[in-house]
Amino acid sequence: MIDYKNIIPWGRSYTEYVNMFHLSPGFLSKKVLGCGDGPAAFNAVANAFGGHVVSVDPIFELSKEAIEKQINDSFPDVINQTRANMEQFNWEQFGSLEGLGKIRMKSMKQFLNDYEEGKAEGRYIAASLPKLPFNDHSFDIALSSHFLLLYSDILDLDFHLKAIDEMLRISSEVRIFPIIDLNSKLSAHLPEILERYPNHELIKVNYEFQKGGNQMLKIEKSLP
Ligand SMILES: C[S@@+](CC[C@H](N)C(=O)[O-])C[C@H]1O[C@@H](n2cnc3c(N)ncnc32)[C@H](O)[C@@H]1O
Structure with a gap:
């Protein structure tokens, strides 16, 4: 059983977002809001490709260093809880727990490298659902990846x-x-x-x- 005490900062890759949300290449010309994007790489990579993505998340109040610390602090818990529940997941894409950890950390590094510039450009905005500024x-489109519905217990x-x-x-x-x-x-x-x-x-x-x-x-x- 997976039991996170809080909603954890954890970030997926650009490709995962494109596949999860069934985004066709035309989405890069649309105005997209990611709600609860946290340290995902979607904003960084989509905007590098010429997209128009803005992300909101309460953690964007924090400095780059503070977010990096939260990521590093939650990493062992996520990996351990995943290890204890391996059968709940489909390992075709990541191959192994180590593969998953590497892809997640790579995505979160892409976010961290883009964070300060993106914040200055107004692409990372500190805000929380259910009230957005x-x-x-x-x-055109508002996305929620691994926030709404996933945390239905909380x-x-x-x-x-x-x-x-x-x-x-x-x-x-x-x-x-x-x-x-x-x-x-x-x-x-x-x-x-x-x-x-x-x-x-x-x-x-x-x-x-x-x-x-x-x-x-x-x-x-x-x-x-
Ligand atoms: C599990 S992470 C998912 C991150 C990213 N969307 C992904 O799929 O890789 C959930 C995110 O929701 C954010 N969050 C928590 N409460 C929120 C709220 N009220 N409004 C928007 N985001 C929130 C957390 O800070 C965290 O970054």
């Missing part, structure tokens, strides 16, 4: 509905991956969320690390 319709339904409402206020479309929780069970909040947002689609994607975690929830803003 943007005007209505500021983005974040209740009310938080999820407020967070999704806020993401739809500022963007035309919301994409959330995965739709399962930390122990690979469908999020307990999913039925109410699907009912509340009829403009939804569950899309099978070309990414599966947590076994059974290969679906992305896409919600389009309803026209008035």
Whole structure:
């Protein structure tokens, strides 16, 4: 059983984001907001490719050194909990626990190397769902990777509905991956969320690390 005491800073690669969210190359011309991107490499690499990605996360209040310390402090716990639950994961992509650790650390280094410049350019903004500091319709797509739905044990339904409402206020479309929780069970909040947002689609994607975690929830803003 995986049991994190907090929502941990942990960062995935650009390629993982592209696969999880089923992003076609055209996404680089769109305005994209990553909610809870933490130390993922998505923002750094997408913008290096000419994209327009802004990320929000409460950890962006911290200095580069403080975030690096948090990453290094949580690394052993994540690796140990993954080692104790190896059967919950699909190892095709990473090969081994060591392979996973290397790819994650490489992605988080890409983030750290970009962080100060990106912060000065307004690409890393310290903010927290469910209240974001943007005007209505500021983005084309708002993403949540490994934050909403995954932490359904810690974040209740009310938080999820407020967070999704806020993401739809500022963007035309919301994409959330995965739709399962930390122990690979469908999020307990999913039925109410699907009912509340009829403009939804569950899309099978070309990414599966947590076994059974290969679906992305896409919600389009309803026209008035
Ligand atoms: C497990 S990490 C996922 C990081 C990244 N999205 C990825 O998939 O690699 C979860 C992130 O959610 C952030 N977070 C926690 N509370 C938040 C909130 N209320 N609003 C936005 N992000 C939050 C954490 O700081 C952390 O960086």
